[in-house]
Amino acid sequence: MPSTAILANFEDDSVAETVAMPEVWTLRMKRADALDHEDLMALDDLITRAGEQRSGNVFFEPRAVLASSPLSKQPIHWLLWSHQGRLCFAAPVIVRKLGGVSFLKIWTHTYAPLGTPLITEPFQAQPFLAELVQQGFSALVCPWLETDSVLAKAIADDTSLQDGFWSCQADRVFLTSDWTLDSSLSKQRQKKLRKMRRQVNLTHRALRGEAARDDGFRQFCDLEAMGWKGEAGSALKQRETSLHFARELLAGHAARDTLVIDSLDDPQRSGDQSVAMTISFEQAGRGVIWKIGHHTDYDAVSPGYQLILAASERFVAGDSDIAIDSLAGPDHPMVGWLWPGRLTIGTLVIPLGGSTVQARLLSRTYALEHRLRTVARAVRQRLRG
Numbered sequence: 275m276p277s278t279a280i281l282a283n284f285e286d287d288s289v290a291e292t293v294a295m296p297e298v299w300t301l302r303m304k305r306a307d308a309l310d311h312e313d314l315m316a317l318d319d320l321i322t323r324a325g326e327q328r329s330g331n332v333f334f335e336p337r338a339v340l341a342s343s344p345l346s347k348q349p350i351h352w353l354l355w356s357h358q359g360r361l362c363f364a365a366p367v368i369v370r371k372l373g374g375v376s377f378l379k380i381w382t383h384t385y386a387p388l389g390t391p392l393i394t395e396p397f398q399a400q401p402f403l404a405e406l407v408q409q410g411f412s413a414l415v416c417p418w419l420e421t422d423s424v425l426a427k428a429i430a431d432d433t434s435l436q437d438g439f440w441s442c443q444a445d446r447v448f449l450t451s452d453w454t455l456d457s458s459l460s461k462q463r464q465k466k467l468r469k470m471r472r473q474v475n476l477t478h479r480a481l482r483g484e485a486a487r488d489d490g491f492r493q494f495c496d497l498e499a500m501g502w503k504g505e506a507g508s509a510l511k512q513r514e515t516s517l518h519f520a521r522e523l524l525a526g527h528a529a530r531d532t533l534v535i536d537s538l539d540d541p542q543r544s545g546d547q548s549v550a551m552t553i554s555f556e557q558a559g560r561g562v563i564w565k566i567g568h569h570t571d572y573d574a575v576s577p578g579y580q581l582i583l584a585a586s587e588r589f590v591a592g593d594s595d596i597a598i599d600s601l602a603g604p605d606h607p608m609v610g611w612l613w614p615g616r617l618t619i620g621t622l623v624i625p626l627g628g629s630t631v632q633a634r635l636l637s638r639t640y641a642l643e644h645r646l647r648t649v650a651r652a653v654r655q656r657l658r659g
Contacts, residue, residue: 300356320361324392325557332555333386335526339366341519365391377413389418399428407627414624421618439637443620449598450615470575478584481535487528490535494551498567536585550577559593
């Protein structure tokens with residue numbers, strides 16, 4: 275007996291008639307605000323398995339995805355692909371059109387710059403992409419996708435699939451388990467670090483669970499607002515939508531015990547003793563350093579730099595095989611020289627069916643947008659001085 279998939283009618287956002295599919299595979303698309311308890315349980319199971327297999331995405335927490343809805347002009351749906359009733363692929367997506375042609379784009383944004391989908395075995399690219407063709411989509415766009423991700427490798431390795439179109443490729447700095455403090459710092463930098471530590475004796479602690487989610491996050495928001503983001507009005511606490519997304523993201527990770535807030539404290543300081551804090555998410559050795567903030571009164575002893583060193587030592591001590599994404603490029607003044615590891619990300623446009631022309635056009639469009647954003651970012655940094 276065939277299984278079915280319920281897909282939304284994106285013209286009027288009603289529910290279309292069920293579509294017969296082979297029993298072994300099931301495709302569903304469901305709005306982020308319509309997930310029921312069974313959907314959330316299935317996603318929770320996939321998030322755990324994908325994380326253990328190192329093919330997860332720390333930003334694809336269902337609560338956080340829903341909280342990011344105000345940042346999107348289109349409704350956010352979950353694309354859910356199951357094998358014999360168990361999820362093996364999931365990603366939040368939006369439906370877009372170009373010249374009357376519909377395509378899917380994995381949902382990413384400034385506060386969640388990673389588009390790698392949640393994938394576990396026995397995912398197979400061929401039947402998955404073939405079903406997207408049957409549903410009338412001409413391309414699948416994957417922004418901020420790791421080039422060595424399961425999906426990217428599946429497209430590249432299967433000669434029966436059409437090649438994807440890459441654009442906007444760039445390296446990001448990441449931490450690996452072979453990192454050591456001594457090998458990363460020159461003798462001159464080690465001497466300068468010892469001097470700063472003598473000047474102000476800061477202590478390191480790692481907050482987890484509710485302590486990180488609640489009081490730790492409140493202190494972090496205060497610190498972040500003291501820096502240039504506060505001056506620019508872009509700190510988390512200054513934007514309600516961003517703050518809501520962050521709270522939901524931290525709540526999801528706190529419940530999984532994958533949230534850590536590293537804090538550098540001044541024991542001599544009254545009140546809140548934290549002078550630098552960073553938020554990170556980690557599961558089975560893979561994760562990201564998401565945000566960092568520091569107290570400007572301590573700039574002379576570089577508390578942010580000292581905190582990254584402390585967090586790095588904690589990361590490498592906790593797992594024998596790690597890969598922590600800094601979300602920063604090689605030119606970043608704090609981690610660009612400190613962490614030697616590099617990973618490549620980019621935007622992959624996967625043609626569906628015979629739509630290579632549309633896919634090539636989409637790839638060029640996103641490449642142009644990326645160049646324009648890069649120029650605008652450089653201008654802003656120059657204006658900040």
